Amino acid sequence: MSEQLTTVDGRPLKAALASAERSKRIRAVLLVMPLFIFIFFSFLYPIALMLYRSVENPLIAQHMPETVAVLEDWDGNEVPGEEAFAALAKDLVVARESREIGKVATRLNFETPGLRSVITGSARSAGKWEPPYKEKFIDRRKEWGELATWATIKRLSPTITSVNYLAAVDRQYSVDGEIQMIGEDYQIYVDLFLRTLWMSVVVTVSCLILGFPIAYMLASLPLRHSNLLMILVLLPFWTSLLVRTTSWIVLLQTQGVLNDIMVWTGIIDDAQRIQLIFNAQGTVIAMTQILLPFMVLPLYSVMKTIPPSYLRAAESLGAHRFLAFWRIYVPNTLPGVGAGCLLVFILAIGYYITPALVGGQDGQMISNMIAFHMQKSLNWGLAAALGGILLVGVIILYWLYNKLVGIDRLKLG
Amino acid sequence: MIARIRAAHRVTGMAQGGMTENNDPLVRFESVQKSYDGETLVVKDLNLDVARGEFLTMLGPSGSGKTTCLMMLAGFEPATHGEIYLDNAPINNVPPHKRGIGMVFQNYALFPHMTVAENLAFPLEVRKAPKSEIEARVKKALDMVQLGTFGNRRPAQLSGGQQQRVAVARALVFDPVLVLMDEPLGALDKQLREQMQYEIKHIHENLGVTVVYVTHDQSEALTMSNRVAVFNDGVIQQLAPPDVLYERPDNAFVAQFIGENNTLVGDIKEVNGDNVTVDVNGSIITALNVNTEGVGSKTTLSIRPERVAVNPSNEGDYQNVFKAKVEELIYLGDHIRTRASVCGDDEFVVKIANASALAAINEGTEVTFGWKAEDCRALDA
Numbered sequence A: 001m002s003e004q005l006t007t008v009d010g011r012p013l014k015a016a017l018a019s020a021e022r023s024k025r026i027r028a029v030l031l032v033m034p035l036f037i038f039i040f041f042s043f044l045y046p047i048a049l050m051l052y053r054s055v056e057n058p059l060i061a062q063h064m065p066e067t068v069a070v071l072e073d074w075d076g077n078e079v080p081g082e083e084a085f086a087a088l089a090k091d092l093v094v095a096r097e098s099r100e101i102g103k104v105a106t107r108l109n110f111e112t113p114g115l116r117s118v119i120t121g122s123a124r125s126a127g128k129w130e131p132p133y134k135e136k137f138i139d140r141r142k143e144w145g146e147l148a149t150w151a152t153i154k155r156l157s158p159t160i161t162s163v164n165y166l167a168a169v170d171r172q173y174s175v176d177g178e179i180q181m182i183g184e185d186y187q188i189y190v191d192l193f194l195r196t197l198w199m200s201v202v203v204t205v206s207c208l209i210l211g212f213p214i215a216y217m218l219a220s221l222p223l224r225h226s227n228l229l230m231i232l233v234l235l236p237f238w239t240s241l242l243v244r245t246t247s248w249i250v251l252l253q254t255q256g257v258l259n260d261i262m263v264w265t266g267i268i269d270d271a272q273r274i275q276l277i278f279n280a281q282g283t284v285i286a287m288t289q290i291l292l293p294f295m296v297l298p299l300y301s302v303m304k305t306i307p308p309s310y311l312r313a314a315e316s317l318g319a320h321r322f323l324a325f326w327r328i329y330v331p332n333t334l335p336g337v338g339a340g341c342l343l344v345f346i347l348a349i350g351y352y353i354t355p356a357l358v359g360g361q362d363g364q365m366i367s368n369m370i371a372f373h374m375q376k377s378l379n380w381g382l383a384a385a386l387g388g389i390l391l392v393g394v395i396i397l398y399w400l401y402n403k404l405v406g407i408d409r410l411k412l413g
Numbered sequence B: 001m002i003a004r005i006r007a008a009h010r011v012t013g014m015a016q017g018g019m020t021e022n023n024d025p026l027v028r029f030e031s032v033q034k035s036y037d038g039e040t041l042v043v044k045d046l047n048l049d050v051a052r053g054e055f056l057t058m059l060g061p062s063g064s065g066k067t068t069c070l071m072m073l074a075g076f077e078p079a080t081h082g083e084i085y086l087d088n089a090p091i092n093n094v095p096p097h098k099r100g101i102g103m104v105f106q107n108y109a110l111f112p113h114m115t116v117a118e119n120l121a122f123p124l125e126v127r128k129a130p131k132s133e134i135e136a137r138v139k140k141a142l143d144m145v146q147l148g149t150f151g152n153r154r155p156a157q158l159s160g161g162q163q164q165r166v167a168v169a170r171a172l173v174f175d176p177v178l179v180l181m182d183e184p185l186g187a188l189d190k191q192l193r194e195q196m197q198y199e200i201k202h203i204h205e206n207l208g209v210t211v212v213y214v215t216h217d218q219s220e221a222l223t224m225s226n227r228v229a230v231f232n233d234g235v236i237q238q239l240a241p242p243d244v245l246y247e248r249p250d251n252a253f254v255a256q257f258i259g260e261n262n263t264l265v266g267d268i269k270e271v272n273g274d275n276v277t278v279d280v281n282g283s284i285i286t287a288l289n290v291n292t293e294g295v296g297s298k299t300t301l302s303i304r305p306e307r308v309a310v311n312p313s314n315e316g317d318y319q320n321v322f323k324a325k326v327e328e329l330i331y332l333g334d335h336i337r338t339r340a341s342v343c344g345d346d347e348f349v350v351k352i353a354n355a356s357a358l359a360a361i362n363e364g365t366e367v368t369f370g371w372k373a374e375d376c377r378a379l380d381a
Helices: A013-053 A058-063 A065-071 A082-097 A101-111 A115-126 A134-140 A147-155 A163-168 A189-220 A223-238 A241-252 A257-264 A280-304 A309-316 A321-349 A353-358 A366-375 A380-404 B002-016 B066-074 B116-126 B131-144 B160-172 B190-207 B218-224 B242-247 B252-257
Strands: A171-173 A179-181 B027-034 B043-050 B055-059 B081-086 B101-104 B178-182 B210-215 B227-232 B235-240 B262-272 B275-280 B283-289 B298-303 B320-331 B335-342 B345-353 B366-371 B376-379
Touching: A013 A380, A058 A065, A058 A082, A058 A101, A065 A082, A065 A147, A082 A101, A082 A115, A082 A134, A101 A115, A101 A147, A115 A134, A115 A147, A163 A171, A163 A380, A189 A223, A189 A280, A189 A321, A189 A366, A223 A280, A241 A257, A241 A280, A241 A353, A280 A321, A280 A353, A309 A321, A309 B101, A321 A380, A353 A366, A366 A380, B027 B066, B043 B066, B043 B235, B055 B066, B055 B218, B066 B101, B066 B178, B066 B210, B066 B227, B101 B160, B116 B131, B116 B160, B131 B160, B160 B178, B160 B190, B190 B218, B210 B218, B218 B242, B227 B242, B227 B252, B235 B242, B235 B252, B252 B262, B252 B298, B252 B376, B262 B283, B262 B345, B275 B298, B283 B298, B283 B320, B335 B366
Parallel strands: B055 B210, B055 B227, B101 B178, B178 B210, B283 B376
Antiparallel strands: A171 A179, B027 B043, B027 B081, B227 B235, B262 B275, B262 B298, B275 B283, B298 B376, B320 B335, B320 B366, B335 B345
């Protein structure tokens, strides 16, 4: 094929094809442009921004420039000299005047709890001091005489940092720069991640166990009956999430409907009412109910495509009804099972409202912690790092599914 | 043991053609009725014997009850009334998987998640056959349908005809005495369908297995069967070998449904011996009395297009000779389909062979049609 193909009038065929198809292509691009712009600004850009925030760290470099410059050459083996304290004093005074000192103090406090008052207190006094500063600083707060304080400042000097991600997995830099576990009392995130994963697995499996028979029934009933049932499955979609979650509180609380019935029928004693909500199992129950449609719908759409003649064929070939179901029907539902599980699991690990309302202490999930850092502690860097880890987890799951089942076999409806 | 019984019947049964006289039928429907909604009967009082080694086809338009009969025999639908016997044993309460009946479905129903070999091994596996036997039987079955090298493919990787063959092999691999086929060739194109008809027929002849076949395609039924049961409206209209069905239909429905047919409707004027005289729009036609209710009643006359002579030289041989006007000629290659108006009916069709001198007839010309009384059957109105 060395000879280049041309049109009748001698133009290269490829060029002719491209120009012939151009207007079609331009129209296609214009049609998807609104959606693309929307997705870009409401989805891709915020995610990129979040991921950037999880590693950016401009505060210290911006508001303590002198100190950062001096500490650049500091070896970290002993408390730095007068030069560093002079720079610190200058920075603190400037930062206090520009009213930025609070942010700096907060940032340092995230890293080493207790530093807030050290910074703000010292900043108040520093304006009145004359050089030499070292003694005065250490007199004011003994922390200035400790290596850890200076190590913290030096560690936060670079504008790009990994401390947020380390904090998100309960780790930190030691004074000499090694990565180590933080104190046992402060370790929460790894456990929380594991608990989030575990609860999501339990919710997914519960949805599958409950959803499979429903979907099977929907797929095998005549259309007029299955339509009615389908409405019952979809009904939760049309009800506010908040209403559904709070109804579970009414049902499951210790003075609630379910406990009342059990006491009334004598299954349990009045004194032994079971705590069903405001804990992990309450969260699992409520989330299972809320996420059930996401399991039923993909299962149903796959089961609808399985001809009933498969089961009949298996039976006519000598397989008992149950064996036929297990060997022939179930394997053909796997794309739906995969899609449903993936969907429910991904929704579950990022779930926020339900655990927040009915989770109590041990029903909290990682998203509740992210929300806490967004709204209460204002440690957006850490919130972004936690979110980033969650995102990577979901992407890995998606990749695994693609590897094992194939994303082209995913059927959502 | 099953194989031995089958072999025995292959010898005794096959050569005889019509096996209706066999007093030990393999399948017997006894006064079977079926209703789905309790208001209408889909199958009305069905009595039918299927002899061992026979190829019996249930033929009929859709909704005539033929598939329902097959499903009752397979065990997927319970009979509302009556009893079905397999090998002289009542099977109404035997679940499908214990009936040991092979079945080929309309869309093959091959299991898409298994390879061809796994599909064939399935009925043997559920019967807990030893591994070595499974392998040998699967190989034999694949060779039988000329798909020996396709064992490791998935059904989706096969063409329609190949899938069809796998479905047939799967229904036969566990040596059933009886195989049911539910319009198995419906999804194939014409040429492949004809080829598969011969293949299924040959497999039936070689194995001597009993086949009950359901189709709405009359040419398929005529090609393959020992006997054909023509269904309409839940009733068997006629049960006969293909040639009898075509040449000696019992009633107007069968005459109309099987092959091409001209119908003339008239009143019976006279009955003499085997013949009747019928007044059709003023023309008097002599016909064979088959299924009429005597003088004064209405009757439908059935004449096959190829039994009508055009411009016969010896008009004396034909009891019925009429003038006809050619309305339309349709060129079909080997013959020319000629539509004419005769005896007040302008839908009368005859076939003129392309080789004959008559092939030069033009539209609008007048010709003479002649047919014998014995080729003109007087049936129910």
